[in-house]
Amino acid sequence: MSELNTAEKQLQSWHAWLASNRGDRARLRRAESPEDILLTDAFFHFLEKMDQAVPNWSQQTPMLTSACIAGALSHVKTDKQTPSRIHNSKANTDRKTASFAEQLAMPPEGKNKAPMSELRFQQLQKSPTVDDFYRRIIRAIRLLDGNVNVVSLANDIIHWHQEFNQPFGRHPAKRLAVRWATDYFTALPKNKD
Known part of the structure; x- marks a missing residue:
């Protein structure tokens, strides 16, 4: 293992x-x-x-x-392991679970609104201090009613701290904010305007 x-x-x-x-x-x-x-x-x-x-x-x-x-x-009340709506294809037999950022965009059953608004999501991404990031992560968990993918959450916390303590690399696609934005905005319900 x-x-x-x-x-x-x-x-x-x-x-x-x-x-x-x-x-x-x-x-x-x-x-x-x-x-x-x-x-x-x-x-x-x-x-x-x-x-x-x-x-x-x-x-x-x-x-x-x-x-x-x-x-x-x-x-976190429940380690919620739901299938990803954006990373699973019919051809792919290796099923992935929804990431923490994807969960923040996925409306609860019977609703059509994301648990976390775009504004709060952007504030979470741009947290200027460790304490601010921690408070916003706790708020995000509460918005999900404590139902969160534990492993994804922990990995994202580690990744955020690494980026906070070290300068950005040359590969923007590897940055947590970019990955979060990709998962969040891809899973976010689209307005039918």
Whole structure:
């Protein structure tokens, strides 16, 4: 099994663990910033679990990034693994799940409006600080009523932090904002004007 699959399974396992450890979940939810999360025992439990599955997770992943993931996952009620509407074709037998950005654009059953407006989506993409990004991620999770693809969310948080801490590369298509925009605007319901 690859290290990536192990990390994904561990993230899902830790999210499930939170459901039966309501006190830890509540402490993480009360944290207003990733720095507040660093001061909780639940965060150190998260690091311990991730280090068991992925050797050197805590050395490879910056503390604030891990804290942001742990805090965000505490707000997720259900690990929603729905088929992607934009990345699955009839010819492709390897089915992909909807990404976090795609979920933000997919209207809930019986509705025709995206959970997150274009304005809020653009604000999330352009978050100027770690704390601002964290608050907006939590707001996005709430707009999805806590039903989020856990693995996609965690990967996106890692990607955002990497880009925030390092200058952009020469390949715009590899940037998180471009990938998010592609998934969001492709999945966004089109007006029939």
